[in-house]
Amino acid sequence: MKYLITAVALLLSLSITAQIKSPSEFLPNYGKNVSYYHQVEDYFEHLTQNSDMIQKKNYGQTTQERNLNVYYISSAENLRNIENIRVSNLSQIGMSDAKISNINDKAIVWLSFNVHGNEPAATESAMSVAYQLLNPDNKETKEWLRNTLVILDPCLNPDGFSRYGNWLRDVSGKNTHPGIYDREHMEPWPGGRQNHYDYDLNRDWAWQTQIETRQRMALYNEWMPMVHVDVHEMGFNEPYFFPPAAEPVHDFITKAQRDFHNTIGEMTAKKFDAKGWNYYTRERFDLFYPSYGDTYPSFNGAVGMTYEQGGIGAGRAVMMTNGNVLTLQDRIDHHIAAVLTAVETASWKKDKLVKDFRAYFKDSRENLKGKYKTYVVKNSGKTEQLAKLLKRNKIQYSYAAESKKTSGYHYQSDKDKDFTIEPNDLIVKADQPKAVLTQVLFEPSQRLTDSLSYDITAWALPHAYGVDSYALKGNLSIDTKVEITRKGKFEYEGVYAYYVPWNGRESAKVLGLLLNSGVKVRSSRKASAFRGIKVSPGDLVILKGDNPQLVDFKNMMDAFVDKKSDYEVIESGYSLNGGDLGGENYPLLETPRVLLLSGNGVSATDFGQVWFYMDEIINYPVSIVDIQNFGRVNMSEFNTLVLTDGWYDLSDNQKSKIDDFIIDGGKVIAIAGALNIFEDRPGYSLTKFASASAKEQETTEHDEEILKARYNDYQNAERRALSGSVPGAIVENVIDKSHPLSFGLGDKYFSLKTSDSRYQLLKNAWNVAYVPAGYKNFGFIGRSLKKKLENTVTFAVEQKGRGSVIYMVDNPLFRGFWENGNLLFSNALFLVD
Template sequence: MKNVFFAIALVFSISLQAQLKSPEEFLPSYGKTVSYYYQVENYFGHLVQNSEYIQHKPYGQTTQERGLNVYYISTPENLRDLENIRLNNLYQIGMGDTKPATINDKAIIWLSFNVHGNEIGATESAMSVAYELINPENKETKEWLENTIVILDPCLNPDGFSRYGNWLRDISGKNTHPGIYDREHIEPWPGGRQNHYAYDLNRDWAWQTQIETQQRMLLYNEWMPMVHVDVHEMGFNEPYFFPPAAEPMHEFITDAQKDFYNNIGEMTAKKFDSEGWNYYTRERFDLFYPSYGDTYPTFNGAVGMTYEQGGIGAGRAITMTNGNLLTLQDRIDHHTAAILTAVETTSWQKDKLVKNFRSYFKEGKEEPKGKYRTYVVKNSGKTEQLARLLKRNKIEYAYAAESKKTSGYHYQSDAVKDFTIEPNDLIVSVNQPKATLTQVLFEPAQKLTDSLSYDITAWALPHAYGIESYALKGKLSIDIKKEISRKGKFDYERLYAYYVPWNGRASAKVLGLMLKSGIKVRSSRKASAFRGIKVSPGDLMILKGDNPQLSDFKNVMEVFLDKKPDYEVVESGFSLSGGDLGGENYPLIETPKVLLLAGRSVSATDFGQVWFYMDEVINYPVSIVEVQDMDRIRLSEFTTIVLPDGWYSLSESDKKNIDNFIDNGGKVIAIANALSIFEDRPGYNLTKFATSEAKLLETTAEDEEVLQSRFYDYQNAERRALSGSVPGAIVENVLDKSHPLAYGLGDKYFSLKTSDSRYELLKNVWNVAYVPKGYKNFGFIGKSLKKKLENTVTFAVQQKGRGQIIYMVDNPLFRGFWENGNLLFSNALFLVD
């Protein structure tokens, strides 16, 4: 009987294999033009239906409701034991409580394609890679799969991929146009690189602001692969890049991880050498910033790698500067060979990978790499948002259940201080499986081995969240609890108003919800006190007397405040100190009507950061208009205009309309390069130098530099340029805490500075946040720039006519993870009047 069943199974398996089609057989235009996303999904569906070597796992949807999918590829025997293999992997590194039924050690490699939507060679090659892995004629790949689980995600960014692909299909004819000036090589704004909200998903791995990342990381943390390959494309004139990566490499990257980089580089080089394909290693793409598709897996114990094929802007085919024709099929072939080599090397190194992966977690917990062992984050309105980030990253934390005096490094003063841990303070110990990632995200300063970094060089979470925090060198002995304990509400006899502290994004979201629902809200302008309530500047008050339209004021308000549990009821408008609720210190907040500029002269990612903030962070309506359509807009219908970073070239008519808008009571929020619209223009006080003497001094220094440059060599030009640059550093700012733009930000503001743009302290404006003399900074700032940043403004507010303009030299919404920046932007939107 067993033989009969075996024979039936064998016939069924052969039948399945006979129906299996290659991408070229399934898709008539494969390799000639971009596939539609539904075609990609259909092809993988075909593979699943016709092979025992692949299983489908949907893991979510994009903002535009496209499917997010991974495919498990291995032998049928391994796929039948897939859950046991997963649980075994987690259990062995301390991230799983369930002991597996049997020990089944396999190498686990995760392949991620097309995090940037317009890098189409990645997703196209994902189909070829999947086919070759399960192709019954390919005996070699079947051997690899015996000890390897491949998790293949064919497209991390379906919305961007579809935006680019649909456009390319729309404008393409029967013939290719390899000349660089054809429209298929000139992608329209905002491009397909980013997701729906124009976010760069490849910078979002750690911060997980975007829905695609959040859903993917849930699955990633359920598997914790040992190898991760992030498949990209770069400018079409570039050859191919594969590991080893360039310096700077973060000091926490282990020798075992570096050894694998070298091994895979040698193996891939042999493949490319045999084909005569151009490539390079080590020159670009460092391993430092923790939120990439190579570094984030690396700090989670994996060997994280970036693979880059020249192709962005190539369309279907393009003539490179060397005269060769680069086709889409070429890009597929190169990627397929490189990625299959990564799978082969993973299989070959299976035993070593498994051993080193487990050692990474054991040693990280027992012998932490960083300077500190415990991090204490004081309880505030922003602490809970930080806890959500830690939870998404599977970083363990707890809350203090008692008070305790101790000392530790104080982030805000950059010094060791005595302090008291109080109940509900957040405690993060590195004595946990994710010890290394925890230290990477919390360490005050990261060691930079080379200043030629590809990205920002500082990101410490206590500064990003603007929360008073401490780092301790030793373990902390203290009673802890899992959740924050909230005190009960004060008993009250009568209801006069509701108090809501202004202490994070939840405050801004609740305020926006109330304003767009027609509820009148007041904001405190100075400290005051009521029974049991200490009111700080910026805190919200919702008075029953302001809202007679709410017949059931109590029940309506408690529905609005359901997500803001730290509210209180105020019995009387008569204060114990400060000002009464009906006085001038509690003005009504105007309901903003917001216009956001978009279009070709606007940075797509910076536009997206504002759009995402409005749509997802605070859920507040915003009208989006492209710059070229400004002359069709009646600006008087809005109260606020947001100008994201960009390269504006406004007509004089458009500038005049903005001038009139401000003079008549409007508010403009200008970010980064948008400030150029107002620099040195009549009526505006934005100028780079405060005095003619300061301007002359810098001009003289620049002239001297030009003279000195006559003796410079050619080779070190790039490094000399770094002297005047800042790729991304945390910079201390002094705050005018009395100004509404600074409410809730703390005693200081630490800004993430990503450009060398600077303005000396402005005259006749409110310099709300500025870089002081002798400021503290974390991360790389070029030597010649560092001194020039002293006494320069970061955020300022100018009164003009009946309106205001808010100058934001730095972008507070950068990548959405600078939580204190989210609050600062909320101040600009709602509280500055």
């Protein structure tokens, strides 16, 4: 009877899997045009209904309410034991306390497709990869899946994928047009690369600012795969890229991870050699910046890998420079071969892969890779936001429960100092399962093995969050607690005003809510003190006398500031020292009426960073107008204009419109490339050189460099160009703490500089933040540029007529993770007149 049941079950299994269709059988235009996202979901639904070797897991939704799904693919037996496989893996690396009697040693391989929406061959190939893994006629893949669990995410960015695919369908006819000037090769602004908010999700793995990333990483940390494959496309003339990666490779990448890269490279090369397909390895795509789909998994113990197929801008078919026509089907075929080889290699090397993965976590705790063992972050309004980031990344932390004197490296001064740990200070110990990721994010500097980096080279969280922080070489013995202990509110007899500290994004969010609700708010310009309350510059005060419309003032204010737990009630406007609440040190804040320009000439990602800040970080209304419609706007309806980074080509009439807006009392926030609108224009102080002699000196130096360049060789031209560049480094800035633009930032501001743009200190303007002589920096800055950055302005404010221009040479909202930059932009939006 037992054998009869087994035979029947086997027959049922074969009858189920025999019904599955290939993508080309299921989708009539597969390989000829980009699929609709619902078709992708329909195809995977077909697979799950007709095979017992695949299970669906929905892990969330996008901003535009499209589903985010992964699919577990393995043998039917493995899928019946899937929870045991997952918990076994976590328990063996110290990320689960569950007691497992039967350890399940399966290789776990995560395949991620299409983090960039306009790289559609990735998602298209995901359907074929899944089919080949499930195809009952493919005996090879069935053998791989005996010891391997594949987690397949067919589209990390459904909103971007749909934006691109729907556009391509709109402009496509029956015939392909390989000529590069056809409209299907000229994607309109903003393009499909980014998500709804025009964020690059491939740079968001560690920071998790976006909803797609947060939901995906929650699932990722429930699995902790051993191999992660990140499937992309690049410019269509490029051959295929697969590992090994290029230098610089971060010091914390292990020999075992590098060895697996080499094995993958050898295996994949054999497949491509047999087909005669072009490819390359060890070029361009490095393993350094920690927030990519290859580096983030690598710092979490996996073998993280990027795969790149030429295809961006290719549409359905395109003529390459070598005369060959590259079709969508070609791109799909290349991805299928490369990705399946990764699964095959993981299965073949399963025993070593599992052993090395577990050793990674054991070794990283016993032999810490970084210089420091403990990190202490002083308690402030921004510390709470940092704790949220750590929690999302499953990095363990606690809070000091006692005071303790000690010494350590002080990030802000770049030297060792004595200090006192106080209750509620954040404590992060490197000795934990996420030891490597913790040290990557907290170490003051990272060693570059090669200056030809693909991305930013510094990102230390204490500088990004602008919080006073220390790093200790030894273990710290101190009593800790799991949550901050908050003191009770001060007792009061009457309510004269409400006080809200200006110390982070929640302050800006509360201020936006108050102003948008018609509540009048004042901001402190100088320090003062009231009973039990020390008011710092920038702190908010809401006077009962300013707001007679709030009939039940106390209860209504309690509701407004409910999410800002450190607010207080002030019972008298008479100060113990400093100015009284009704004096000139507490001016009323104007309610921003914000216009943001978009469209051709504006950087889509930088536009998206402002849009996301307004929509999601502070939940404040913003009107968005495309540049071509700017002439139709009645500027009297606005008092704030935001110009993000871009390549503006404004007409004289458009520039005059901005001039008049400022003179009449408007405020312009100009970021990075938008400064070109004002540079060297009559009536503005923005100029690269403070004097004619400074300009002449640089011209002379440049001429001398050109003369010397006559002896340079051709081979090292790219490296020589690095001397004048900065891919992304942290740069110390002196700040004018008395100016509203700097309120709440701390004693210094560490800016993330991502371009060589520079202006000497401006005349007739407030140079609120500038790079001093002998400044400190972290990350790579080219030798010739480094000296030239001294005494250059980073953030300045110029008064013009009744209005002002805020010049932001660096983008404080870069990728949304520079938390002190979020506060600086909040200052510009709300506090600067």
